[in-house]
Amino acid sequence: MVIGAGFAGLAAVRRLAPAPLEVTLVDRHNFHTFQPLLYQVATAGLAPGDVAYPVRTIFRRRPHVRFVHALATGVDLAAQRVELEGAGPLPYDYLVVATGATAANFGVPGVAEGSFRLYTLEDARRLRNHVLSVLEKADAAGGRDGGAPVFVIVGGGPTGVETAGALVELLDTAVRHDRLQFDRLRARVILFDALDELLMGFPARARRYAQRVLEERGVEVRLGTRVAEVHPAGVRLSTGEEIAADTVVWVAGVSVEGTLAASLAGDPRGGGQKRAPGGRVEVRPDLSLEGHPEVFVAGDAAAVPAPGGRGWSPQVAQVAIQSGDHAARQILRHLRGEPAQAFTYKDKGMMATVGRRAAVAWLRGGLVLRGTPGWLAWLGLHLVYLIGFRNRAVVLVNWAWRYFRWPSGPRLIFGEPGPAPAPANEVERPRPGGGRRA
Amino acid sequence: MVIGAGFAGLAAVRRLAPAPLEVTLVDRHNFHTFQPLLYQVATAGLAPGDVAYPVRTIFRRRPHVRFVHALATGVDLAAQRVELEGAGPLPYDYLVVATGATAANFGVPGVAEGSFRLYTLEDARRLRNHVLSVLEKADAAGGRDGGAPVFVIVGGGPTGVETAGALVELLDTAVRHDRLQFDRLRARVILFDALDELLMGFPARARRYAQRVLEERGVEVRLGTRVAEVHPAGVRLSTGEEIAADTVVWVAGVSVEGTLAASLAGDPRGGGQKRAPGGRVEVRPDLSLEGHPEVFVAGDAAAVPAPGGRGWSPQVAQVAIQSGDHAARQILRHLRGEPAQAFTYKDKGMMATVGRRAAVAWLRGGLVLRGTPGWLAWLGLHLVYLIGFRNRAVVLVNWAWRYFRWPSGPRLIFGEPGPAPAPANEVERPRPGGGRRA
Numbered sequence: 001m002v003i004g005a006g007f008a009g010l011a012a013v014r015r016l017a018p019a020p021l022e023v024t025l026v027d028r029h030n031f032h033t034f035q036p037l038l039y040q041v042a043t044a045g046l047a048p049g050d051v052a053y054p055v056r057t058i059f060r061r062r063p064h065v066r067f068v069h070a071l072a073t074g075v076d077l078a079a080q081r082v083e084l085e086g087a088g089p090l091p092y093d094y095l096v097v098a099t100g101a102t103a104a105n106f107g108v109p110g111v112a113e114g115s116f117r118l119y120t121l122e123d124a125r126r127l128r129n130h131v132l133s134v135l136e137k138a139d140a141a142g143g144r145d146g147g148a149p150v151f152v153i154v155g156g157g158p159t160g161v162e163t164a165g166a167l168v169e170l171l172d173t174a175v176r177h178d179r180l181q182f183d184r185l186r187a188r189v190i191l192f193d194a195l196d197e198l199l200m201g202f203p204a205r206a207r208r209y210a211q212r213v214l215e216e217r218g219v220e221v222r223l224g225t226r227v228a229e230v231h232p233a234g235v236r237l238s239t240g241e242e243i244a245a246d247t248v249v250w251v252a253g254v255s256v257e258g259t260l261a262a263s264l265a266g267d268p269r270g271g272g273q274k275r276a277p278g279g280r281v282e283v284r285p286d287l288s289l290e291g292h293p294e295v296f297v298a299g300d301a302a303a304v305p306a307p308g309g310r311g312w313s314p315q316v317a318q319v320a321i322q323s324g325d326h327a328a329r330q331i332l333r334h335l336r337g338e339p340a341q342a343f344t345y346k347d348k349g350m351m352a353t354v355g356r357r358a359a360v361a362w363l364r365g366g367l368v369l370r371g372t373p374g375w376l377a378w379l380g381l382h383l384v385y386l387i388g389f390r391n392r393a394v395v396l397v398n399w400a401w402r403y404f405r406w407p408s409g410p411r412l413i414f415g416e417p418g419p420a421p422a423p424a425n426e427v428e429r430p431r432p433g434g435g436r437r438a
Numbered sequence: 439m440v441i442g443a444g445f446a447g448l449a450a451v452r453r454l455a456p457a458p459l460e461v462t463l464v465d466r467h468n469f470h471t472f473q474p475l476l477y478q479v480a481t482a483g484l485a486p487g488d489v490a491y492p493v494r495t496i497f498r499r500r501p502h503v504r505f506v507h508a509l510a511t512g513v514d515l516a517a518q519r520v521e522l523e524g525a526g527p528l529p530y531d532y533l534v535v536a537t538g539a540t541a542a543n544f545g546v547p548g549v550a551e552g553s554f555r556l557y558t559l560e561d562a563r564r565l566r567n568h569v570l571s572v573l574e575k576a577d578a579a580g581g582r583d584g585g586a587p588v589f590v591i592v593g594g595g596p597t598g599v600e601t602a603g604a605l606v607e608l609l610d611t612a613v614r615h616d617r618l619q620f621d622r623l624r625a626r627v628i629l630f631d632a633l634d635e636l637l638m639g640f641p642a643r644a645r646r647y648a649q650r651v652l653e654e655r656g657v658e659v660r661l662g663t664r665v666a667e668v669h670p671a672g673v674r675l676s677t678g679e680e681i682a683a684d685t686v687v688w689v690a691g692v693s694v695e696g697t698l699a700a701s702l703a704g705d706p707r708g709g710g711q712k713r714a715p716g717g718r719v720e721v722r723p724d725l726s727l728e729g730h731p732e733v734f735v736a737g738d739a740a741a742v743p744a745p746g747g748r749g750w751s752p753q754v755a756q757v758a759i760q761s762g763d764h765a766a767r768q769i770l771r772h773l774r775g776e777p778a779q780a781f782t783y784k785d786k787g788m789m790a791t792v793g794r795r796a797a798v799a800w801l802r803g804g805l806v807l808r809g810t811p812g813w814l815a816w817l818g819l820h821l822v823y824l825i826g827f828r829n830r831a832v833v834l835v836n837w838a839w840r841y842f843r844w845p846s847g848p849r850l851i852f853g854e855p856g857p858a859p860a861p862a863n864e865v866e867r868p869r870p871g872g873g874r875r876a
Contacts, residue, residue, distance in 0.1 A: 047487035047488075049850060060615055063617065069577075136468060177498055178495070178498065179498070180494070413507075
């Protein structure tokens with residue numbers, strides 16, 4: 001059984017699917033989310049459906065793969081059962097836990113209540129609705145008091161860099177093409193990071209390039225700066241400085257605390273697993289749990305050993321895909337009576353786009369692409385990895401259209417407040433509520 | 439000023455835009471919804487963004503058109519001002535009220551709380567999430583008690599017929615391609631109408647064809663049958679018969695009661711406008727309000743005289759487009775000092791799709807297309823009328839893909855319960871709430 005239909009979980013199921021096994025995949029959503037493009041959904045470049053793909057469609061041709069649309073609430077390691085919300089427990093022989101992570105608050109007050117994150121499709125939709133509403137409000141007020149939107153982004157990793165780059169482009173589009181009326185010169189996008197450089201982990205050239213392009217395009221990059229508090233009017237820095245902001249996007253890192261994987265560690269029925277920084281579950285070299293060779297942890301939830309054995313691999317898509325695949329291979333080896341193998345992460349490089357025709361791509365072997373070549377590499381790779389011909393075609397149409405004639409994004413403020421739809425696990429029929437059009 | 443960015447409002451603004459006037463368009467949503475395809479969103483054939491288009495993008499090249507993203511709450515006819523929620527009133531010289539309608543309950547108990555409608559994009563998204571969740575639940579229960587989903591649709595007009603046809607196809611796809619495990623033979627789609635035939639207003643041939651195709655494809659068509667109550671377990675018919683159902687879709691008609699347009703009639707400052715059946719506002723032959731030659735009502739909100747002067751025209755897209763355009767023409771004529779003209783509805787025909795490669799298209803001149811020709815006409819016409827090249831291209835990709843290889847719809851259960859995004863008119867920043875992944 002595999003819990004989680006993210007990069008790690010899908011990779012595991014893909015590896016297991018051809019074998020003569022009953023494979024069950026459990027996820028609380030009925031779709032896989034292509035997380036690297038969530039920032040595009042959040043900044044109105046792509047529609048939610050462009051970066052998500054139904055799980056059942058992915059494994060349509062695999063009759064042995066069964067999808068269970070449910071929230072897994074716990075694992076009984078001793079009884080070898082996964083507990084589900086609103087349904088009976090499911091037994092397993094082998095288990096891959098690939099439940100991902102959540103946004104890390106690092107103990108900063110106000111983050112949970114006052115900031116947006118960008119880890120799930122729902123996060124992206126909420127942020128987009130908010131950003132577009134902020135622009136509309138600035139337009140409504142603009143003529144009078146010169147109000148202009150201010151966006152604060154906390155975290156200078158790829159997500160922060162990409163979101164900041166896309167937000168300045170959205171501001172330009174809003175003023176130039178949509179003729180929203182606010183003072184563009186007073187509108188701000190501010191990117192904070194506690195470290196002294198952006199894109200930690202990228203080569204120095206790529207990092208300098210990203211910062212230069214962002215600044216040329218109007219992002220205020222403030223490095224070596226710590227955000228001490230998020231409050232309704234903006235953020236307070238550790239220096240005491242107050243920054244007024246409409247929107248705070250918190251993409252400073254992720255944590256495994258509070259997730260199903262984390263509960264494995266505290267489980268008295270389990271072995272009391274060790275935890276690495278960020279709450280990641282420490283695993284044996286083959287990614288199995290100590291004392292439970294039939295249970296593996298993969299992806300963001302796992303403390304995957306880094307190449308060379310010093311520290312842990314980053315929580316990125318490549319590690320998730322490779323570790324999910326590795327866990328599944330170990331299951332197949334175990335079934336064949338072969339010994340377990342240690343996982344080795346093969347770092348193929350990193351990429352981040354800074355905006356239109358500007359990206360950094362760092363490929364293994366030392367090649368660093370910047371500018372248009374970097375952007376084309378980024379675009380091509382993301383198109384290849386998107387699941388499903390339809391999504392690829394639709395995203396290509398969107399991107400081509402946006403490229404040749406800017407202002408075409410799916411810029412809908414959609415998902416109005418009101419009675420929520422039925423959660424999938426609820427048994428009662430929802431009461432959909434009335435048309436409240438006045 | 440124009441209130442409402444539906445078919446009527448857009449047609450009015452399009453006509454006014456080239457003139458040397460300041461045109462203000464007010465809508466509570468920042469997008470236009472292509473209502474004829476909402477049933478496709480509700481049945482997972484299209485994504486929400488495929489049938490909606492940002493208003494600002496539509497009028498990008500029209501610098502005199504200003505869009506105000508706000509909910510209009512009232513009209514002060516005497517002072518010539520439109521009142522907005524959360525903002526000051528806007529003065530007007532001329533006004534076109536095109537605020538549409540809402541679902542009509544016809545006084546049937548339980549409809550408002552217990553049924554889904556299909557008039558707004560949000561309605562469609564809610565219904566889709568519900569339908570897909572019902573299928574997932576049937577799958578989860580299927581092996582055990584043989585439970586199978588039952589969908590009840592009330593209303594045999596084009597929306598009801600199209601929704602019923604699409605739902606049986608979705609059921610087939612779910613079982614055949616997605617391998618959901620429930621008893622397809624026990625799954626039901628039941629279409630009720632109080633009249634004795636479907637598609638009231640279509641030629642008899644087209645009506646018989648639609649009913650035959652629906653029944654061949656597995657829809658239970660129950661005509662001359664009135665639904666007396668909607669309750670959590672299903673519906674009760676006027677005969678007393680109980681039908682258990684997971685889902686009740688109420689598309690029996692629309693009403694103008696409770697909308698802004700309806701408030702014009704009751705306004706003591708206005709003239710006390712007359713109301714036609716369904717709460718529609720009675721207008722003079724030129725579509726202006728009695729006593730207010732500067733105020734027009736168009737689209738679903740207006741009781742538009744039928745050709746020949748007997749009764750009123752149906753509340754369909756063609757009438758909306760033509761009446762919105764007519765109202766704008768009268769404003770231009772008034773400005774030039776020309777006398778007002780009476781509105782005449784030019785009925786160009788009607789179309790309804792029954793499913794894949796089956797539609798009825800009734801064109802003026804008496805031509806009735808059925809089957810594949812009807813379906814191609816329906817498809818072509820809808821593509822032409824969809825706003826924006828990008829939407830047309832994306833919808834074409836979706837349809838082509840779905841046609842050649844069924845199971846590719848954007849079948850995401852998306853928009854989870856939880857803290858709602860900020861309503862556009864609220865001034866405070868929303869508190870986006872935490873990642874609740876367990």
